[in-house]
Amino acid sequence: MVKEDILARYLAPLLRGDRGACRCVVEETMQSGIPANSVYLHLIWPVMAEIERLSRADRITSVQEHLATRINRTIVDQLQNKLPRRPARHKKVAVCCAREELQELGAQIIADLFESDGWEVRFLGGGLTNDDVFAFINEYAPDILFIYGTAPKQAPDVRRLIDRIRSVNAWPDLRIVVSGGLFNRAEGLWEEIGADGFAATAAEALQVAADESQVADPERRTVNRRKRRPQNAEQEVAGATA
Template sequence: MANHFIRERYLEALLTGDRQACRSIIEEALQAGTMAIQIYMDIIWPIMVEIDNLYRQDRILPAQEAVASRINRSIVNQLQNKLPRRPAMDRRVVIVTASNEQAELGGQMTCDLFESDGWRCRFLGGTVNNEDVLEFIHGYAPDILLLYGFNGKEAPAVRDLIDRIRQINAWPNMRIMLSGGVFMRAEGLWEEIGADLYAETAAEAIRIASLPAEDLPAPVRTIKQHVYAKKSQEPAATVR
């Protein structure tokens, strides 16, 4: 209930663009004993999703969405160093996002939470192209490539990247995870597009990414060229 009340106040302050009020609300929550990781997952993340929904439904102005995203990001930057730190482990994740502010915020928060959990995370943001991504993962060799916040118009580029990765087959143990954007709204699209995993939230992304290989959910394909066995090491898609 307390978090619900805080979210209502925080959302109102965001939509009016009141940076000082937003900072004060978050500081009050911290002073009341709310952990930074709870603020990430229970306040800022759901508000970020709600702002996106309001914007897509034309219930807020583009300027309100832009200001809210920037305020959220400034709050996240301040909270990052307050997150708990688990011992570092040799698990690596690379996060690439769509180029809009909302997507970059979601990707940054996800990276922060992966690092808090002990992962090594590299956040590429939304300014890299597919060739840049391929070059980076070739050198970094991540366990997970997480693509966040892409919309329907950007889905073909996501599919092209996945197809290229399958064709090259240089990283057979790397799992591709999708999150946010159109994949949150279109059920099963992540499977059809050729990804291995899907997560609705950052917390779920960490939980799924941390599962043993034998416990990972198997994607269900209905498009023939994307059907491949859960444990197969062979490429399953062809480049269009």
């Protein structure tokens, strides 16, 4: 487990944009015996979440947020080949970001950890339309579609994608799991949009994937149903983002 003082030592140079100092903290952490997957789970991910929180609260500048995000992505790229490799599970997962999602790092971390855990992975990233994702699902036929999103405005588009997949019903065993700040801040949103599961963290993503009993009930899998969110839904989502 990564100690909290290491998190603080990493966050400070991250906000300064000091790439070398950040690399030193990560290298020292791994030299102390902490494996790469723990660095992903207990250093990079929580610091990523903290950067997002600080940015949303206007406690850091846009420049600091950009510097921190790019350093984190560089670190993750360097650590990827140091992750352990477990035996193949003969299961496939496609990981994508909600449309217009600018923060791909969380999805990239999840994709890397799935690959480390023995899954066959396709990481689509962001910037794709629902048509693009739908066509890929049709071709690749994954066991799980993992959707990552951070902004409230993305919820309707994610719902439309899920509804379209359900309406075709060509993949009745496909499980759809969501993650990211959008779903962390709006309790129950993942159920409302018809997903089969929700992961608040990268560690939970692997746990949810391993639990094959976690499938949306028929009521939540019904497309074009009336939304159950109260009339003040927008305020709830907006309040969760504060």
